[in-house]
Amino acid sequence: MTGWRAALRVARREARRARGRSALVIAMIALPVAVMAFASVTYDSFTLRPDEEADRLMGAGQAAMRWPQEDPLYQDPAELSYISAPQTVPTGPTGPTAPEEPEAAPTLPRLLALLPTGSRVISDHTGRLTVHTATGIGVVATRTLDYSDPLARGLLRPVAGRPPVAADEVALTPAATARLGTRLGGTVRLADGSRTLRVVGLVEDPTDIRATAIVVHPGGLPQGMLPVDPREVTWLVATPSPLTWNQVKQLNTRGVVAVSRHVLAHPPSVDERYPEFPRDDDSEAGILMLIAGLAILEIVLLAGPAFAVSARRRRRDLALVAAAGGTPAQVRRIVLADGVVLGAVAAAAGVLLGVAVAASGRLWLEEHLTHVRSGALRVFPLALAVLAGVAVVTGVLAALVPAWISSRQDVVAALAGRRGITRSRRRWVVLGTALGAAGAATAAVGAWGVDAPLVLAGLVTAELGLVLCTPAIVGLVTRFGRFLPLAPRIALRDTSRNRTAAAPAISAVMAAAMASLAVGVVLTASDARARADYRPLGRAGDVFVLATDPGQKARPSGAFAMPPEVSSALRSTLPVTQIYQIGETTCATQKCLVFARTPPERRCPYANLDQGRDPTAAEQRAARRDARCDGVDIQYDYFGGAFSSNVGMTFVIDPEAVGALVDIPAEEAAQVAAAMRAGAVVVDDPRQLDNGRVTLEVHTGPSREEIRTITAPGFAFAHPPRTPLALLSPDTARSLGLSGTTLVTLATTSRVPTVAEQDRLRAALGNEYDVVVERHPQPNRASLLVLAIVAGVITLGAAAIATGLAAADGRADLATLAAVGASPWVRRALSLSQAGVIAGLGSVLGGIAGLGASTAVLAADNRNFDNIWPVPTPYPIAVPWLNVTIALLVVPVVAMLGAGLLTRSRLPIERRL
Structure with a gap:
């Protein structure tokens, strides 16, 4: 018994004799292998190939393009993402000169003039429509695309019916049918009642199978019903020949960003790419290798005790081998052969199980976890072969320690069924401590x-x-x-x-x-x-009602009389506790913007730099060390994202509404309200106070370029709100020569309203108003x-x-x-x-x-x-x-x-x- 052949025969016999114990060992190795096989097959299937990525981005075309600007830009070769190239300001004898003419809007003829002769282009863009839903009225994403065109093949997956071709026809995604309460053959009615659209098709967006969207034919809706910024339109382009990276870079000089099917399949080298968009490094491969090492270590740790069980149960048999003249190496080989045999069986079982589960569970993963459609089913044969080999090696490694212990056991004690006490050797403790310290370092x-x-x-x-x-x-x-x-x-x-x-x-x-x-x-x-x-201004569940027509919100705010239809609709549909009117500051004879000004000596010197450029790395480091720059130049959202600003907004409100508008303690809300009644302008940042007074900048003129200032008594929040703002009472606004118009109706609620309740409120209010609910991010x-x-x-x-x-x-x-x-x-x-x-x-x-x-x-x-x-x-x-x-x-x-x-x-x- 000098070779592996006899050891393997003994291991096979022992596996068949002790089926329960062998099944345990096989399971402990096969299950982790199955998990990794499942992960490798799933990863390979969900990692789209270049042609699959191209199909979902550009259909059957050669490229997808957008024209966001006229000036040169830099872009990522694989995405429609870009940054503007540095601009040189034209100079004349007396200094910089202004552009001669404004930028022209992108059009199809202009785009075709930049493309090779014989190119064909169709448009694909998104918008929003306000329609009747199953519970009321809601806003639904709308996609304008002729997906029956061969050039659009792959962008949407037809589920049932046919593509819309007439002006009164639409297709819906499955989620949209549930939201709108309709189905194939049903109708979709616009909120203003101007038209009813027939549902002739059901489609699915493979990039988001949960998308709630209406698909309309280009030209199906009247001009202006679905306003589109031409710079946001995606153009699907078919060219006579593949579009190379050099051609894409040439388009970049004209402000066009393009992703080419040819470039996706043949990505440019590092030297050919823009330095602003470097290629991803290879750290991902190193991370995957280390994770695989952790997985192997976990398998060894799990399977090791199982082999130890087997070795313990066979102590007497192994002792008999030693008593009959077997060497310690031969005893080790018998135990290691268990790892080879059981590891091989576990490898086959684990790989087959992992592939089967991946194939059968792909649809479930798409619908409940990833929410995107995978590519073709690919089994990743190289990874599976490696996993099979790893399973065998892991089995041997897991049996290594039990084999070593079995070869050193006392034969007489083993035959007698006695055990000795195993102590931890100091060198292993020292080595473990050293490894732990080295790993931490x-x-x-x-x-x-x-x-x-x-x-x-x-x-x-x-x-x-x-x-x-x-x-x-x-x-x-x-x-x-x-x-x-x-x-x-x-x-x-x-x-x-x-x-x-x-x-x-x-x-x-x-x-x-x-x-x-x-x-x-x-x-x-x-x-x-x-x-x-x-950074919301208020609390989760706050409801904001905004007039969709600017003329509706231009009513004098005076005492902020609430439109009775808004109040009744809010109280009849939502769990409302309080309702207030929030106004924006305006000037008596013209529109204007009002901001609280920070004194010059307290302003951040790195905000709003000349020529609108971003601060350099040195300037960013200096700004971090400058207390004046804390919280400056950050984009803030107001009223559930209905408005945004990076300098803060100024509101005219009744003092009693402070506690509802701003999430602060009740005691502080009472102090702020008292200051507002006394005529103070309340600001969020104490740095804006100068000897107890606040300076307001009033921007007027067609482009708000004319600036005048007003000073008034000031008061600062003790606990600054999460968003910057300034508050004036209606009386204070009038005393400063300002006025207010109703901007938002705020309703506080006892809980966060559901989407169905929000739709019912929209239906009760009609088309004159929009509804926004403050919803905080959900934890994972x-x-x-x-x-x-x-x-x-x-x-x-x-x-x-x-x-x-x-x-x-x-x-x-x-x-x-x-x-x-x-x-x-x-x-x-x-x-x-x-x-x-x-x-x-x-x-x-x-x-x-x-x-x-x-x-x-x-x-x-x-x-x-x-x-x-x-x-x-x-x-x-x-x-x-x-x-x-x-x-x-x-x-x-x-x-x-x-x-x-x-x-x-x-x-x-x-x-x-």
């Missing part, structure tokens, strides 16, 4: 240098160090066993004596909990950052729950395997307990305690490591913002309490209960030598 360096692969490499190294230190941690924890009852004390002792099997299981639990909590912290931080970036709870469930399943599996191993090793001890009169429930309590030790200790270690890992990743991301101004919102360290609760509390409790319920109470009777 590497992650810190990567975070400081904004190098994601280096951060992940440091985390992998630190995790390996923790794995090596786990046996020593187990031994340290078991010292507290003497203070515990019998069952936990025996469980801790057995865990300490069987560290070589328990430590991998604890490490597997630790790795799963670490990954779940690390990703959970990052997702939670992303949600928290999105909420911090969202679904992803956090999936992470928690996956980590919980892995933790439960690892705990179950380790508990089974401990039970197998502890049969002799249980027999001794039975002989001295222990209750049959001792076995159940012991299993429960063993599962608690494995799951609890692994979860605690994983939680600590996960929080450290996520902190390093978030620190690396925040380092990206260190030299940027205006200052982006950093990622906060936000704890995902759902994941923490599941990982540290729910999963260990479930593991303990499962072990206690599934373990037989009857104690075994063991025969000893």
